[in-house]
Amino acid sequence: MNTSETFDLVVLGAGIAGLTTATAAAERGLRVALVEKTEAVGGSSAMSGGWFAFSGTPEQDAAGVDDSAELFLQDMLEVGEHRNDKTLLDAYLARQEQAAAWLRDHGAVFTQVEISSGQSAKRSHLSDIKDVLAKLHAAFEVAGGTSYLGHRATRLVVEGERVVGVQIEAADGILELHSRGGVVIATGGFSRGSEMLKVFAPDQLAAIPYGGKGNTGDGLRMAWRLGAGMADMSFVSGTYGSHPDTTDEFHELLTAYYLGAIIVNQSGERFTDEAQSYKTLGREVLKQQDGLGYQIFDATVRAKSERGVPLKDMDTLEDIGHLHRADTLAELADIIGVDADALAATVEAYNRVVGGETVDPQGRTSLCNGVGELKPIAQAPFFAYPAKSLMTTTYCGVTITPQGEVTNVDGEVIDGLYAVGEVTGGFHGAAYMTGTSLGKGAVFGNIVAETVATRLGESQ
Template structure:
């Protein structure tokens, strides 16, 4: 069996690449080892980081490629690959328009979140988005999807990747693709061995992700000498309720004005930082846990269209603790009342004075939003820990999504996109850039494969 291009992984990156290739006239074989498609993409918060869109312009939000690139570089802490930032930024607006042209509908509300200087969270229902891309792929008549197909190793001829060995229904077969193989197989948050190897500091985190995210693609490329990027910077996302088994997503009231306190009742971090850095700080606190403390106006400022800001639904589900006074709230969460009241009083004074001497917080999130006091009853606490939703690191690729080996050379015929790729995020993470890079890099990888059949 053969096709022009084989894609391993049926999430956003895989389907975006498949659709891009099919619309260019190529035949595509898309392999997904799970019974259903979607992976971590379908489980995500549905946030996409786009800049300069018509939605932003209509709402008077000034954003640009330059500001997006600047935010990504700042967040990356000097560790992100500037070529990948350039690839993301130069293709992001076209991908937004491409999604719209294929019928994708975005929530009308734009939010600012982790790492964003202006509101650029364009929200979708992620599972519906993957289903939409899959339907568009089927409509081309050029994409064959095989579920329950587990890729085992890559095939090579004369140094070039030409296919993949696949186990399906107990039968191992070899599939070939003259245009090469694209790995869109996700990360490894479901593989305790790899997590322990690369992220031992996350041992206390909650692990959430697609059931198939065990690092298959990473290992297959590793076997051929692929290099890695960003492995030391795996971090959990702050804001996951420790005992909530219904909602997979974090709650980030801190980005609307809440503060984070530990079990002793003290703040421990600048709450405007990337939620990856907040997660790392949280895991260092007693019991690896914290509380987000907020008042009624902050709770009411949430957005039920954005999963990480959907406060009222979580209140209805009983996940927030509520009290008429800070002292009563402190007793409910078993924090010293005098410590909590003093912490809030000190923070409110800092907001009034315009200077947070304790941790240097200046904005609600990154460089956006004026700080607000926590002063209007009722008061709320949201128990929070860190959750590893994705590993945000992986294979080293160039700006054309060719996988690069440990000696700095492309592995002929092998491309990668989505969570299996490292290099874009560096030491921290912008909301929407993971789902964004899945789509953007998937499309780039497909174009590279079709334009370079000979290597």
């Protein structure tokens, strides 16, 4: 059965980027279609830790956090090795306050503010992400939006040089959705797309596959077919910190190294600066035997656990048997199968660095991105968490303008085509800061909704 429908805007993908775009557009009075490949909304966003990166927020003020847009920009550029598209960062910073307020207005509650990967101030705002996504979808439908769950977008429809719709397919046939305002690709990356990983990041096939089930690169391929430019494709990397037995059912990611742990390989030796972005650490760990690195820490770090808080919930990890405990380093080494003398020597050398006796050969001088004083690993009991790189998100994709318009390989706008979220490139650069993925979905989703609504209004 082949049929067609006409809308003001069609949005592909129902993670934070797609839901924000669709909901914000529908609430501006547009007739919006939201297309999702799987049977439920959420995508990779629903599998994330729920952190949004914002600065200058009431939550930061309440926690006494000293932060600014200028510091935020500096951090993003340094983490991205200055390979970011600064115009995108500027757009994010200019609209972050509005996006955060919009999320709060739609029921988001930021319960904690923490420091994490790539940050030199506490700006990761914790949300109950599944609740946020559910509330956004409910708001979308209240605003009159139409959801097409279980429908896969296969091809963009082009008239002349303008994108005017998309073909989607379901079990009962093909449906063509026409759009007066264009099409928004918010389909995520390709963490589940082995064929695309083979092309752009074959070394990452050794990482644990994760992310939304629908993240196989469909949207990226559709835009690519129209000549879309690409950015950051060479920086694809998994995130370090997941147990080898990690499953889709539980967001298992521990960053005890930002609290004071070290990372050792199966020879019991450190091999990198643990204060780096966990995407950079993901690349370094893949170079080690079996792609495995052990987070080693003592009772002082263990005491910093917060049950239920992603990235630092050591209580739950110990409950399920993934975190190992021992009264001595020698006993711990035996449990994880690492040479006891080598591990003892590594910890002793690290403690001398902490004490100021020597300079760290790995270059570590802080706990996380220049912040936090190093602490010795000395207080029993001792702990080990075996972890690998988790291919959660690819953080690269089509090139866009600050208004979310997709551009071609020559930098020219592809009329009627927009992109938001993980399917876009240029924002992160060489590495990723915690919270900026969900954050850019909310920020640029609002920007694109406003842009399309304004343009449709002007054309009438």
